Amino acid sequence: MKVLVVVDMQNDFIDGALGTKEARSIVANVIEKIKGFDGIVLATRDTHKENYLETQEGRALPVEHCIEGTFGHQIKKEIEELLDGEPIDKPTFGSVALGEKLAAMNRESKIESVTFAGLCTDICVISNALLAKAFLPEVPIFVDAKCCAGVTPESHERALLAMKSCQIEILNG
Numbered sequence: 001m002k003v004l005v006v007v008d009m010q011n012d013f014i015d016g017a018l019g020t021k022e023a024r025s026i027v028a029n030v031i032e033k034i035k036g037f038d039g040i041v042l043a044t045r046d047t048h049k050e051n052y053l054e055t056q057e058g059r060a061l062p063v064e065h066c067i068e069g070t071f072g073h074q075i076k077k078e079i080e081e082l083l084d085g086e087p088i089d090k091p092t093f094g095s096v097a098l099g100e101k102l103a104a105m106n107r108e109s110k111i112e113s114v115t116f117a118g119l120c121t122d123i124c125v126i127s128n129a130l131l132a133k134a135f136l137p138e139v140p141i142f143v144d145a146k147c148c149a150g151v152t153p154e155s156h157e158r159a160l161l162a163m164k165s166c167q168i169e170i171l172n173g
Helices: 021-036 056-060 096-108 121-135 153-165
Strands: 002-007 040-046 088-090 113-119 141-149 169-171
Touching: 002 021, 002 096, 002 121, 021 113, 021 141, 040 096, 040 121, 088 096, 096 121, 113 121, 121 141, 121 153, 141 153, 153 169
Parallel strands: 002 040, 002 113, 040 088, 113 141, 141 169
Antiparallel strands: none
């Protein structure tokens, strides 16, 4: 079994509060990747509460985003329609729940590989790819560079290099 994890392809990260032209530019690539993927497609969803600005993350990044129940919190409609099941809500960059889900899936039926796509390469994609590597050290982990965007093009490239040094294979990079 192969797994594709689509990280935080939410309105606020694409064209909302923290949107960028780079994020907008990968939407079609992510849709194409999902449609052509032969396996299970999971997703994560950055999820914050109304008190976001009072949290450690909110004090470091004082831009309200992905507040639960808002339009910005929702996964881009064209992508959400293609997912297998509900997204995994995560209150921070990396999702332990995702790691646990992948480990449980692997116990039931061996996972052949896990591929990551989404936003942001240098924050949530790298955090979740490294968590997957920790939960599944013998399973190949891939990141599709054409289906990811970072906060900046430079931070995207740095994150890809960091993941490569941790034995995560970079596709289309």
